[in-house]
Amino acid sequence: MQVRELEDLARRLQKARVDKTERITANTLLRIAADLLLARSGELSGDTEEQLRRSVGLPENRSSGVRKSRASRGTVEQRSTSV
Template sequence: THPPPGRRHRAGTEDLPLYRRLVRTEGRFRPDQIDALNRLSRQVMADRQAKGERITPNTLVRLAVDLLLAHADDLRGDTEDQLRASLIPDPTPLDTL
């Protein structure tokens, strides 16, 4: 498959699998976030109709980054909690996911 419009990739990499076209980076997450991402990715995989592309916690993190960047103008605050509240006024507790 080809990257969605607007996504850039290096010349000559179109034939590589998606995971080979992505840049590896590291992030630090809370244990509850990891647990929720794992549960959610398993649920999405189980619920999907088309059984092609694998949905992993990394897939969901990339979607979250895309969503954050799409709402970058809404970010307000000086701390992680304030920034979160500016985007998600009433966040769903992770243990309900």
Template sequence: MARADLSAMLGRLEETPAPPPTATEPAPPVSPSAPPAPEPASSPAKEQPTQAGYKAFERKETRLRGDQYSDLTEQARRLNRVKRTGTPRITENTLIRVAIDLLLQQRETLRGDTEDEIRKSVGL
């Protein structure tokens, strides 16, 4: 059986690519079914994501000390052992987000030029 020519099946593609959008033209949407970007929250209370899971969060990498990572893992495991069935899994990232919320509640007291000074400014 002869191989089908892919370009014949798809039709002739444009030889020259379309020019990129200029600064005055808005970029086309990524996907017609993509939800609009969320509006920035005007209050300090943040809405918790629903069943969308980890994809509802922004990605941010961080470096942790070995003791921090192992303690986070142990605490996540401990909380998962005693949590109700059917609730979302608790991960190290869950605990990091809670810690960030706790830190941001004390934003007015944050002071210092080094990590140790900042830690002391919030009572650690």
């Protein structure tokens, strides 16, 4: 979902630009996002993704419900050991 949204955003920005010397791609946007996060690293605090997001002013991740439901299923792999 996020990849598709980044690709769509990159396409919109690509079409709207005046200076056509440099391509804008999803990877361009990812590099910018990483730089922004690193620049604001002093603001990051929390023990979970949701807490980290909130610490830098982002809303709850739309896909976090998927992660929560996986975690609630208790998909911990148990291995048997024979001695």
